[in-house]
Amino acid sequence: MSQKHGIALIGFGRMARISHFRHILxxxxxxxxxxxxxxxAMASNFVKQYRDDIVVVPPSDLQTVLxxxxxxxxxxxxPTDAHEEYIKASLNAGKAVFCEKPLTTDEASTQTCYAEAKKKGLLLFCGFNRRFDPSINSLHRRIQEGEIEQIKNIRTIVRDKTLQPKEYLKTSGGIFADSVVHEFDLAGWFIGGLPSVVYAQGHAWFEEVRELDDVDQALVxxxxPSGAIVTIDACREAKYGVDHRMEIHGSNGVCLQQEGGYPTSVVSLGDNGELRENRYADYYALWKDSFEAQVEHFVDALEGTIL
Known part of the structure; x- marks a missing residue:
């Protein structure tokens, strides 16, 4: 096998620990x-459970790493508000970059980052993991092949089981930039282009969310321009478990991503009625395969085997 690609993981919050760290290893x-x-201290204690040769440093030592x-x-x-700084520092040091979504906090800085990567001939990859989910990928393929012909409307439900901690919500960018952004991305990927009209309403059921001037329930x-209409029903907390579903209605049929919250599609019927496994308890459990697949895609791009 060819020499491995050396990686520096910047930021070691929950998603870095449960997803990217493990997939890189x-x-x-x-x-x-x-x-x-x-x-x-937290990072060192966690890392040592897996390997003892990974160096843990504070952000003040970033230049030494680069x-x-x-x-x-x-x-x-x-957190999103630090992405731009670390992207530019990495690119200036000649490093390829994988960055969690959203790339930055506004359009201008996002365009600047991509322009800098293009100028330097370096890979800048934004991690919209759901594009790499097998079911979502199948939907996209069927649309591209014209199976349902002209898309008329897309309906999406995206609900998480448990409200994220306030410390996370503070730097998340809000429900639209943190959660619903996945649905914005997929709608544009499926339909092509950008919407001409956007309408949204939301409400904060939780006091800690209201204090952040954010909402935990939203409808978009x-x-x-093609005439296609997209509706997104999003909620930060659903007691019954993670629930992600999608329906794409076209002029020649409909594609459904059903039961997007269960480990399996098995249902048993008997004297006790209809029984099935409990829904996933968290976001990562549902999308684990997609996180792994996007890292694989990044490596392929890094090695130039895909565009």
């Missing part, structure tokens, strides 16, 4: 060399 072509995290020629790419998993309606 398990990938045969990646070698995690550094974790950059302000809470070095000057290490054995580091080929960075994975940026910090978008109309595209």
């Amino acid at each position: 398990c990938h045969p072509k990646l070698d995690l060399k550094y974790v950059v995290e302000k809470d070095t 000057e290490d020629k054995s580091v080929d790419a960075t994975f940026i998993c910090t 309606v978008m109309k595209y």
